[in-house]
Structure formats: C-alpha cells, structure tokens
Amino acid sequence: MDTRVETHEFQAEARQLLRLMVHSIYSNKDVFLRELISNASDALDKLRLAHLTDSDLPADVSDLHIALEADRERRTLTVRDNGIGMTRDEVVGLIGTVAKSGTAELLRQLEESKDAAASQDLIGRFGVGFYSAFMVADRVTLLTRRAGEESGTRWESDGDGTYTVEQVGDAPQGTAVTVHLKPADAEDHLFDYTDPWKIREIVKRYSDFISWPIRMEAERPDGESGTRSETETLNSMKALWARPRSEVKDEEYHEFYKHLSHDWQDPLETVSLRAEGSFEYEALLFLPARAPLDLFSRDAVSGVQLYVKRVFIMDDCRELMPEYLRFVKGVVDAADLSLNISREILQQDRQIQLMRRRLVKKVLSTVKGLMTSDPERYRTFWDQFGRVVKEGIITDPDNQRAVLDIASFASTHDADEPVTLRAYVERMKDGQEDIYYSTGQSRSVLENSPHMEAFHAKGYEVLLLTDPVDEMWVESVREYDGKRLRPVNQGDTGLPAEDDGEDGEKARTERDRQESDFTPLLSWLREQLADEVKDVRLSSRLTSSPACLVGDAQDLPPSLERMYRAMGQEGPPVKRILELNPGHDLVTGLRRAHAERAGDPALRETAELLHGTALLAEGGGLNDPARFARLLADRLARTL
Numbered sequence: 001m002d003t004r005v006e007t008h009e010f011q012a013e014a015r016q017l018l019r020l021m022v023h024s025i026y027s028n029k030d031v032f033l034r035e036l037i038s039n040a041s042d043a044l045d046k047l048r049l050a051h052l053t054d055s056d057l058p059a060d061v062s063d064l065h066i067a068l069e070a071d072r073e074r075r076t077l078t079v080r081d082n083g084i085g086m087t088r089d090e091v092v093g094l095i096g097t098v099a100k101s102g103t104a105e106l107l108r109q110l111e112e113s114k115d116a117a118a119s120q121d122l123i124g125r126f127g128v129g130f131y132s133a134f135m136v137a138d139r140v141t142l143l144t145r146r147a148g149e150e151s152g153t154r155w156e157s158d159g160d161g162t163y164t165v166e167q168v169g170d171a172p173q174g175t176a177v178t179v180h181l182k183p184a185d186a187e188d189h190l191f192d193y194t195d196p197w198k199i200r201e202i203v204k205r206y207s208d209f210i211s212w213p214i215r216m217e218a219e220r221p222d223g224e225s226g227t228r229s230e231t232e233t234l235n236s237m238k239a240l241w242a243r244p245r246s247e248v249k250d251e252e253y254h255e256f257y258k259h260l261s262h263d264w265q266d267p268l269e270t271v272s273l274r275a276e277g278s279f280e281y282e283a284l285l286f287l288p289a290r291a292p293l294d295l296f297s298r299d300a301v302s303g304v305q306l307y308v309k310r311v312f313i314m315d316d317c318r319e320l321m322p323e324y325l326r327f328v329k330g331v332v333d334a335a336d337l338s339l340n341i342s343r344e345i346l347q348q349d350r351q352i353q354l355m356r357r358r359l360v361k362k363v364l365s366t367v368k369g370l371m372t373s374d375p376e377r378y379r380t381f382w383d384q385f386g387r388v389v390k391e392g393i394i395t396d397p398d399n400q401r402a403v404l405d406i407a408s409f410a411s412t413h414d415a416d417e418p419v420t421l422r423a424y425v426e427r428m429k430d431g432q433e434d435i436y437y438s439t440g441q442s443r444s445v446l447e448n449s450p451h452m453e454a455f456h457a458k459g460y461e462v463l464l465l466t467d468p469v470d471e472m473w474v475e476s477v478r479e480y481d482g483k484r485l486r487p488v489n490q491g492d493t494g495l496p497a498e499d500d501g502e503d504g505e506k507a508r509t510e511r512d513r514q515e516s517d518f519t520p521l522l523s524w525l526r527e528q529l530a531d532e533v534k535d536v537r538l539s540s541r542l543t544s545s546p547a548c549l550v551g552d553a554q555d556l557p558p559s560l561e562r563m564y565r566a567m568g569q570e571g572p573p574v575k576r577i578l579e580l581n582p583g584h585d586l587v588t589g590l591r592r593a594h595a596e597r598a599g600d601p602a603l604r605e606t607a608e609l610l611h612g613t614a615l616l617a618e619g620g621g622l623n624d625p626a627r628f629a630r631l632l633a634d635r636l637a638r639t640l
C-alpha cells in the first residue's frame with residue numbers, strides 16, 4: 001500500500017475562504033458543529049440510499065449514526081459517522097476545492113466590503129460547510145473510508161494553504177472529522193467545545209431534527225463518589241415536517257431550514273402542507289430572506305428534497321418546483337412512492353405533477369397572504385426574488401394570473417414605492433382605459449424619454465420595467481382585470497384625444513392647418529430617412545422634445561429586437577415611425593428652411609441629426625455613432 005504523505009495546495013478560492021475562516025469573521029462559532037453534523041447526516045442519507053438501490057454494496061448499514069467524541073486533555077472534538085465516506089480523489093476534489101457556483105462573486109464582494117458585519121452576512125449567505133471547522137480549530141484531521149472500498153484516506157490541514165493526504169489501511173467505514181481546538185476565549189465567542197454541556201446545548205439548538213441518532217459518551221454520577229460512562233442520544237430525531245405546526249417552535253423550523261439550505265440566516269416564511277386521502281404527503285417549505293449568490297447561475301441547485309416515508313431519496317428535486325420558484329427550500333415526504341423511484345419516472349409521474357401543482361399554488365398564496373398581513377416582508381421577498389418569479393408569467397400559464405397578482409413594479413407614481421397591478425388599476429385616472437408601461441435599461445432613461453411626455457401631461461401613471469425578463473412577459477400578457485397593457489412607445493397610445501368642446505374644435509382646426517403646412521417637409525423626410533424609418537408624421541404626444549420614434553402594435557419592440565440579435569437571430573431590421581413635435585423650434589425651423597432651400601445638402605444632415613436625437617433620447621443606440629458625433633461637432637462649431 002502506498003503510505004506516502006502527499007502535500008497539496010488548496011485551490012486559490014478555497015485558500016481565500018479558509019483564510020476568512022481562520023481569522024474568523026463570523027461571530028457565532030458554535031455553528032461549526034451544526035455544519036459537521038449536517039455533512040455527517042447527508043453522508044448517512046447517501047449510504048442508506050446507495051444500499052437501497054444496490055443491495056450488494058458491501059457496506060454495514062445496521063447501526064447508522066453520528067458519534068461525538070470529546071477529549072478534554074487533548075482538546076479535540078471528533079464528529080464521526082458511519083455513512084458513505086469518501087475516496088481519496090473525492091477528498092482531494094471535494095475538500096481541497098470549492099466548486100460552489102458564486103464563489104468568485106462572493107470573494108469579490110467580500111474584498112469590496114470593508115465592513116465586518118456585511119462580510120459576516122455575506123459569508124453566512126454563502127455557507128462554508130466543512131471549512132467552518134477552522135473557526136474553532138488550528139488543525140483539522142479527517143479520516144474517511146468510502147463504503148465498499150478497502151482502504152481509507154487521512155487528510156489534515158492547519159488551514160494555512162496546504163493540506164496532506166495519505167492512504168491508511170485500517171479506517172472504519174464513514175468519516176471522522178477531528179477538530180484540534182483553539183484555546184477557549186469566551187470574549188471571542190470561542191467556547192470549550194469539549195464540554196458535554198456545551199455540546200448538548202449546540203446539538204439541541206441546531207440539530208435536534210437530524211433523523212440519525214447523534215450519540216455521545218458521557219460520565220454520569222454513579223453511587224457515592226464514582227462515575228460511569230453512558231451513551232446518550234442527544235437529539236430527538238423527530239421529522240419536523242411530520243409534527244403538527246402548533247407544536248413546533250419557530251426556532252426549530254429555522255434551524256431545520258439552515259440545515260437544509262446551508263443559509264445561516266433565518267427564513268422569511270415557513271410554509272407547511274399536508275395532503276391526506278388516496279395520495280398522502282407532507283411538505284415543509286421555506287422562503288429564504290435573501291437571494292443566494294447563485295440565483296441566476298445555470299447550475300444553481302434547487303432546494304426541494306424528496307423523502308419517501310421518512311427516507312431521504314434525493315436533493316434538488318426539480319420535478320416538484322418550477323424553475324421560477326427555484327429559491328424555495330424544503331422537504332416533501334410522500335407516503336406512496338417507491339423508494340427506488342428514479343428521476344425519469346418522477347418526470348412522468350402524475351402524482352408528482354399533482355403535488356407540484358398544489359405546492360406552487362401554496363407558495364404563491366403564501367406570498368399573496370404576506371402582501372396584506374406583512375407588507376414589509378412581502379417587499380423584502382419581492383426585492384430579492386421578484387426578478388425570478390416574473391419568469392413564471394411566461395413559463396407557467398396556469399398560474400399567470402396568480403403571479404401577476406403577487407408582482408409589483410416600479411412606476412412613475414412614486415420613486416420608492418412599487419405598485420401592484422391591482423393598485424394601479426384602482427388609481428387609474430378618469431378616462432384612462434389602459435395600463436401603460438415602458439421597458440428599458442434604467443428608471444431615469446425611461447422617465448426622461450420623450451415617449452413619456454404625453455403621460456406626464458395627462459398625469460397618467462406608467463410602469464417602469466427595467467428587468468430583462470420584463471421585455472418578455474409583457475409580450476405574453478394581454479390584459480389585467482379587463483385593462484389592456486400598452487407600451488408607451490407605440491404609435492397608437494390609446495390616449496383619449498382632447499376633442500371635446502370649444503377647445504377641442506380649436507385644436508382640430510389647428511392640427512388640420514399644421515398637417516397641410518408640414519406636408520412637403522414630411523414627404524421629403526420620408527425620402528431622406530427611408531433606410532431608417534417607415535413613416536414620418538406629426539405627433540400630438542410631445543411637449544418638449546422635437547421628435548420620437550414609435551412602433552406599430554404588431555412590430556417587434558426594439559428591446560426584443562436587440563435581445564434576439566444578441567442571441568444571434570438575425571432578421572430584417574424593424575423600422576419604426578418618426579413622430580415630430582410641430583411646436584418645437586427645431587421642427588418649425590426645419591420646415592421653414594426646407595421651404596426656402598430644399599436642395600441645401602446641410603438639410604439632409606439636419607434630418608439625420610433629428611432622427612439620431614430621437615434614438616438617443618429613448619436610450620437607444622445609433623447605427624453610426626462616429627458620423628453622428630462628427631455632424632454634431634460641425635454644427636456646434638458653427639454656432640461659436
């Protein structure tokens with residue numbers, strides 16, 4: 001057997017995370033034990049499952065448990081499990097590297113944040129699992145043997161950037177992690193983790209629901225002066241989801257959530273559900289208080305675990321929760337599924353589909369409930385997860401209305417208060433028929449776009465939609481409560497015309513006069529800008545800008561056109577309509593100049609500049625920015 005001790009370097013990201021742990025920025029150091037117990041529990045789950053699916057696996061599953069062994073003299077605490085264990089390569093791959101998505105982003109944010117509390121918070125959200133042992137230890141030893149393998153692996157590190165691995169012959173099946181404790185320092189929240197009282201307290205607080213026995217040998221008084229050693233089981237092992245909600249304390253739910261999610265923060269809301277009858281199941285779900293760093297990463301794991309009759313079957317059961325609710329964590333325990341159920345079967349199982357439907361409805365109705373019972377928590381939820389939930393408007397047509405009901409959007413009404421569609425409809429002005437929205441990159445671009453002028457003038461509220469997903473969902477929603485959703489940059493805004501009474505009469509006459517005055521200019525501009533726009537006409541929507549670009553209802557909106565292009569789908573460019581403000585000096589000046597000297601080549605440049613300005617004002621991009629800049633600079637030079 002190869003007994004050489006090899007020294008390896010931690011991967012760079014792992015080294016950085018370890019350094020953070022060694023210099024412990026996290027004040028609650030007790031949680032290291034929760035993390036090690038959590039890993040041990042997962043390893044026991046995995047072994048049971050492996051044994052269920054392969055009964056030939058040469059592994060002992062007769063007494064699966066976790067043992068805590070404290071040695072006061074040597075100042076060590078060992079967390080031992082007889083679970084699945086790790087091969088040598090797994091030890092190197094899993095412990096020596098951090099493969100978690102979001103690591104680079106986390107490290108960048110940590111680097112930027114000079115504030116200790118903010119750093120704690122970040123690291124807590126990320127969850128560092130095994131590495132948290134280095135908050136309390138100056139050396140950590142791990143001895144492990146994979147179930148079914150002959151020999152084991154010993155791993156050791158003092159957290160300084162390198163670790164050693166060696167092969168060992170006589171390792172028991174499973175994993176034992178021994179932390180060599182730093183001296184206790186109560187001021188630094190570093191307690192004596194060999195003290196049985198402390199250990200009992202931590203297990204009770206953080207790991208009571210773990211479904212495997214957590215055992216400890218403890219000395220008990222025996223007779224007058226002697227003591228005897230006794231094995232205690234420290235946790236009650238009760239599956240939390242099987243207990244009636246009224247009997248479970250919030251803290252117990254919170255600790256369970258942390259075990260499941262590796263989040264170090266309490267959840268925002270707990271959702272429990274029980275179905276009885278022909279198909280029984282229990283579900284305990286959580287809405288996190290914060291979006292994980294990898295919310296938008298492709299390989300982010302979804303957080304619902306599937307159990308069958310209390311037996312863990314799989315993590316990340318995507319069949320139970322749609323992607324737009326991928327941040328929901330929890331457990332679903334079904335009574336009537338086979339323990340051998342595979343992912344392929346899950347995908348087609350009708351009962352799973354029914355469960356999923358019900359879980360989704362329950363999550364959405366819980367959020368809806370929060371909107372009235374606790375608006376502040378609802379707001380936190382929406383700030384964190386709204387961008388993802390909105391994907392459901394497109395991907396879950398059955399629940400489109402329910403998702404729209406819990407959505408809120410920035411609007412022109414109030415810069416700080418988002419609005420729900422219901423509230424929008426309730427405060428619509430007299431005469432307003434439709435719900436108006438504008439999509440784009442930022443609130444300020446949208447608010448200052450020329451398209452908004454008519455709405456400002458009328459005092460109509462406009463939804464300001466700035467998330468990429470907004471461009472998509474607005475295309476799939478026709479109406480809400482009988483009100484059409486309309487973009488402000490469409491040619492036909494549906495705005496009521498001011499045609500009533502004497503003022504209306506005057507306005508109509510004035511427009512007719514303008515139409516005939518401007519006819520020659522408009523037809524000349526149509527020719528000049530034929531490559532860019534499909535029509536040029538007068539506008540009644542502009543108050544202060546000279547021009548803007550609008551589209552027809554059936555045209556692809558420019559934002560979507562850009563998105564498709566970015567995805568490599570080339571199509572013919574979608575031409576829009578240039579609308580001119582007949583009251584603006586630039587437009588009236590151009591009309592005059594055109595009437596006097598139609599052949600002047602400088603006029604063609606003015607037309608180009610006018611079109612470019614309209615594009616810029618809505619936040620769009622110019623086809624030839626350098627040419628635009630040159631034309632503008634020439635003009636400016638002449639004014640000096």
Ligand SMILES: Nc1ncnc2c1ncn2[C@@H]1O[C@H](COP(=O)(O)OP(=O)(O)OP(=O)(O)O)[C@@H](O)[C@H]1O
Binds near residue numbers: 081095127
């Ligand atoms: N006791 C153990 N038995 C078997 N494998 C283990 C054990 N402890 C850790 N591992 C393996 O090492 C991996 C990394 O553990 P670590 O605690 O760093 O991260 P994690 O549990 O995956 O997630 P988190 O960092 O969020 O806690 C685990 O996913 C598991 O595969």
